[in-house]
Amino acid sequence: MSTAPVPRPAAAAAAKDDSMAAQKQMLADHFHALARARETGARTVYTFVPGNLTELIRTFGTLPVLPEINALQSGMRKKSADYIAEAEKLGHSEDVCTYVKCDIGMLKRGNIGPTGEPLPPPDLLLLSYTGCFTFMKWFELLQQEYDCPVVMLHVPYQGDGKATPEMIRYVVDQLREKVIPALEKVSGKRLDAADLSSRLALSAKAEDDLVHVLQSARHRPSPIDAYFGGVYYIGPIFSAFRGTPEAVEYYRLLRDEVDARVAAGLGPVTPDGPMGPEEYRLVVEGPPNWTSFREFWKMFSDEGATCVASTYTKVGGVYDLGFRHDPEEPLESLARYCLGCYTNLNLPSRIDLIARYVKEYQADGFVINSVKSCNSFSAGQLVILRQVEERTGVPGGFIESDLVDPRYFSAANIKNRIESYLQMIEQRRAGRVAVGQAP
């Protein structure tokens, strides 16, 4: 089923590089600013991706640090195995989240960030408790390592599948009475409501363009890979840049590049060059494996399998269902944002979303990458598998790996599963043709 890669069009590759270069520069500048934080007097706030409050953090002139991003970067740079071993030596169980252990290990080894520069210690731990139980434990562990205040933002879970007015009020009250005062204290500045609103307006603009990019995968061929490529596209908006002019510019560039690919009828670009013909369109549930990210992607791209939608690209916000940050209702919209992040949705809502993606993106199937580290994602995925199959009629595939622990990435086993799964799709197509159905 492997297909030879088509020659890479020079113009498209150059256009792609513009947004990639822009993102690379943004990240480099950010980590450099963090490295110089003590020197410049900049204050730092550690927080999490789901339910992040980047506009609020930045409106006080403080700089966000996202330990999950540092952990995944450590995974991609092959440093996570040593960091995890370091944490396990200190008594952390082999059973628990490897993001946490990677972060603890990185801290114990000098807290060197992904660009090779040191990360500053936090001036505030903003515990955005959204959609993941482990977040609470993670910052309790960091609290033992740093002499800094912690502020907890408890975001209720959408157990009944909706964000109620009471939930929104609870989150807003915490923002107004706890989080903002904590940021004011750390930064020495009062909240500038107009500045916050203007940042939220920038967020909404970038969100529009991100959704446009993600929904471009409805085209055939899809101009993007919405999972492996998608994790790059969500980088700025899910990390330190939502609500910044840089993010608006990045997403404008990316949108233009993707539009150009659609107009040219081109498929996604992978790290090894443009993909060949689109053979399979897949929806993916679950986070990727980071330690063998390129190898993992190649297992799909070599087979002509394009991921046309993914749930992981919604952990920092489900924008394609219509939510936008609202400058007219800043705190309420931040609350609604937190409540609506993917892992804060109940299982039936997650099933609905995946089934919707399968139909909207005309997918041939869906694949669940179940990671050992993340119970928030993983517990219940076998039920999701059966339910989505039943609802959509397309087959589901199931892979097991981990976020940043290379011990749990069995390349041969995963490749074998992917190939078998795609062969099954092929056979079903052949079967449909045989009985006179549309392939």
Added chain:
Amino acid sequence: MSAASLDALVARTDALLRDVRLDAVRDWKARHPGTKAVGYLPVFAPVELITAAGMLPVGIIGGGDQVEIIRGDAYFQSYICHLPRSVIELGVNGALDCCDGFLFPSTCDVIRNLSGIWKVLFPGKYVHYVDVPQDFSRGRGGAWYRSELELMRADLGRLAGREVTDADLWRAIRIHDENRRALRELYDLRAKEPWKAPTSEVYRLQRAGLLLPADEHAQLVRDYIAAARGSDRRELDQSRVVLTGAFCEQPPLDLIVTLERAGCYIVDDDLVLGPRMIREPIEDARGADRDPIEALVDAFLTRTVPTAFVYIGEAEKGAALCETVATRRAEGVLFASPSFCDPSLLDRPMLARALDRRGISHTSFKYAENTGQFQTIREQAGTFADSLKLWSDA
């Protein structure tokens, strides 16, 4: 009370511990025609609301080592703890049919997601995820928790087919307060004379409480206390330890027996923590002059036991455990965590650090509810108990 009576009491609790098909609940419903039962998973659920609606709260704790997992494993990956797979097994094989509704507490992401699985698998049942505040101010977390409790009050009232009045709630609060008092006395007796109330029996008593009405259980506990106090059981040369980390998935009884036989007197623990999550009676000196929902809110905000799934802000992690060690005159701590239990295992290094700072000895092991091999744990606990005896200052 005679030794025979004590044996009979223990035998009754033993039968209830092994009653995974909930025959006791079916019997209760048969004896109370028209009534309903509502299951709740570990750890904390506001069971007073269920009792107030005239229904039976039923602690769903999984199948332990009594149930062969046939279908449950098909729902969960190997790296998810054992409890949900045995709960699913019991659900799909009909053992939980006698429960008319289910509450899934906010203990961890697995039980949280199990609430969604239940909605999918059992669409005819009432299923509610019980979120509790991690912000302990009255104005914020309290106000929101109040709205959650009012929602459950209305839902459970509809399920029971009756309005849940304030008087109903106060009656239920008093029943559960009495149960809390009885359990407190039981724990005090065991801490004082663990040879008279061994944990293998205390544990059975607590497990029995998951299937009995709270008032009936309180009486059972008091009968046991009287019988145990009057017994002529003699003290053995054992080490006094606190067992912690076992608040959700429960160990098999044989594991507790193993620890005792290895030389440990467990003088405090967090086994079957739910009914003891609120430390003190909810009805305070103000009596019933106030809103009962407000009383439930206030109790949660101010009187919960510090445990892994409750945020304690900037207070010292492990300080409460150290205090328990001190007040119970324990010589060491056993960390007993279910395999793949995030709350317990992520908490452990922080608690261990607090113990280390105070020079309190500890050891740790993992188990599953269906663990069947105890030799390694026995050797580990035995060595630990011996080391405490040899080198402890306590």
